Amino acid sequence: MNRALTTALLSVGLAQLAKVPLAYQQTGRLDWSNLLRTGGMPSSHSAGVAALASYVALKRGVTSIHFATASMLGLIVMFDAMGIRRQAGIIATEVNDLGDTVALMAEKDPSLGHEKREKQLEERLGHIPQEVLGGALMGTFIGAGSFLLEKPARKRKLFIPWFD
Numbered sequence: 001m002n003r004a005l006t007t008a009l010l011s012v013g014l015a016q017l018a019k020v021p022l023a024y025q026q027t028g029r030l031d032w033s034n035l036l037r038t039g040g041m042p043s044s045h046s047a048g049v050a051a052l053a054s055y056v057a058l059k060r061g062v063t064s065i066h067f068a069t070a071s072m073l074g075l076i077v078m079f080d081a082m083g084i085r086r087q088a089g090i091i092a093t094e095v096n097d098l099g100d101t102v103a104l105m106a107e108k109d110p111s112l113g114h115e116k117r118e119k120q121l122e123e124r125l126g127h128i129p130q131e132v133l134g135g136a137l138m139g140t141f142i143g144a145g146s147f148l149l150e151k152p153a154r155k156r157k158l159f160i161p162w163f164d
Contacts, residue, residue, distance in 0.1 A: 004055050007146040011051035011139045015044035018138070043081055043127045043135030049074035050139030051146070058147040078136065081127045 019034040022041050034040060053070040060066045127135075 003146065003150060004052055004059070007055045007143055008048045008052040008139075010146070011142040012044045012048040014142065015042045015047035015135055015138055018042060019044075039127060039131075041131045041134050042138050043078070043132045045081055046074075046078050046127070046132045046135030047139035047142070049077045050136040051143035052139075054140045054143030055147050056143075058144060074136075078132050082129055082132055 016035050019037070019040045019042070020030070020032060023034050024030050049070070053067065053074045056064070056066045056070045
């Protein structure tokens with residue numbers, strides 16, 4: 001079993017699960033669809049890459065190529081969540097609003113002939129910095145906890161003298 005991967009996936013799952021009560025606290029509605037949605041607090045992507053990086057840092061050391069790789073992956077994912085994915089969500093909001101405006105105009109002037117779409121674009125795609133930070137902190141603690149709870153590896157005795 002790959003403990004680093006398991007730790008990262010566990011962190012993603014726990015972050016997604018945490019979105020349900022946190023959204024309930026804000027809206028007063030228990031919405032289980034938050035388990036599968038992107039965006040929101042905490043960022044599960046950030047939690048996953050932070051858990052991976054912190055576990056690898058403790059397991060292999062911060063000078064290892066493994067930690068460097070996990071850290072760079074993490075920075076790219078977090079930057080993307082706050083940048084490109086967030087901007088795509090903002091654009092989706094504008095497109096949805098524009099569709100509503102054109103539909104209202106078409107009601108006043110039937111010659112415009114606009115059909116309103118049944119399904120709107122998903123607006124909650126990216127994250128604000130606080131959501132990324134929340135996910136990163138959660139992931140860091142989960143990664144460190146996974147390392148601390150790991151049973152020490154037993155030294156395997158090889159029966160070939162020059163490999164001992």
